Amino acid sequence: MPRKSTNPSVADEGAAPGGTAAVDRALSLLSAFRPGDRALGVTALAERTRLHKSTALRLLNSLAHAGLLVRDETGGWSPGPEIDRLAQVRAAAFPLEAVALPRMRELVAQTQESVALHVRRGAQRLCLLRVDSPHLLRDHVRAGDLLPLERGAGGRVLLAFSGEPGALSEQIRCDGYLMRTGDRVAGLTGISAPVWRAGGTAGAAPVLVGALTLTVPEPRLRPELVGALREAAAQLSAALGAG
Incomplete structure (x- = not known):
């Protein structure tokens, strides 16, 4: 033994x-x-x-x-x-990638910044999907990477809309998004908003899918990126039946 x-x-x-x-x-x-x-x-x-x-x-x-x-x-x-x-079976049953990636590519083309879709995996968050900025200066997280929940805009949004208590989470829920600079990487700003899908039955509350997040080096940060990210998250939620 x-x-x-x-x-x-x-x-x-x-x-x-x-x-x-x-x-x-x-x-x-x-x-x-x-x-x-x-x-x-x-x-x-x-x-x-x-x-x-x-x-x-x-x-x-x-x-x-x-x-x-x-x-x-x-x-x-x-x-x-x-x-x-099994991946093919999952993709056929829940075609999140097919729905999300085209909208993520559109957001990158519009903003020229990297975008990721994070989902919760226990006490961490998984970068499920990622489209890179064309700029050489960008963060280098890849699809499949695990990141902390308690640092970074995407993780904090996942916590907030999963019911995490506290003043910051309450503010995120009130605002509907979070912009945070230097929280995970110095000089990097994350702008994140929740993505929802329809509930399983008619009239059911929407279900949190993940957090759509733009990552922007601080020198390229500009106000219109917040609106672009929030609109993309709303469009993706609508495409998943939560609009």
Whole structure:
């Protein structure tokens, strides 16, 4: 039997209430892959998840059996074809990317600044979609990056419209947006507003999808960017049935 670690694994720290520990640990191995990763060895995956190598290897073999991972000839592991299939199923069921990306590209063409759609993932926010500014001077967050909720305009908007108490959240809810400079990166301004979709039943309240955020180097900040961002967020919400 493998020795139990004195340090909790990533899965143990974020265990699903009423869930199964083995499933949480297997999913933590999938979540360990980051943008830019190709194949990761069992040692790297065990370090990222804080699992024993023997435990990680058993779980990796199960994930490979399901097609969620593949192992190459060098022993490295990478995401498998089943993930592509599930992504296609999700995209067909909830075509957020198809709806959002054209409007995000229009906003970038209008403002010449980068725009991202952030969604909440537990205690962090995920950059789900991103369109870059054509300028060389810009922030370099990529789709797939995880960012803090408690810093940056996008994270604070997600918290506010998820019911976070406090004076700042109340002000964001009152204003309907937030502009914040230097909150996450010095010299960078974020302008963010919520995106909504229709509720599941007729007459149901809209559901928060995420936060649409422009990121602007401070020297290029100009007043009309606030209106452009808020209008784009409203248009996207309307396209998702919440208008």
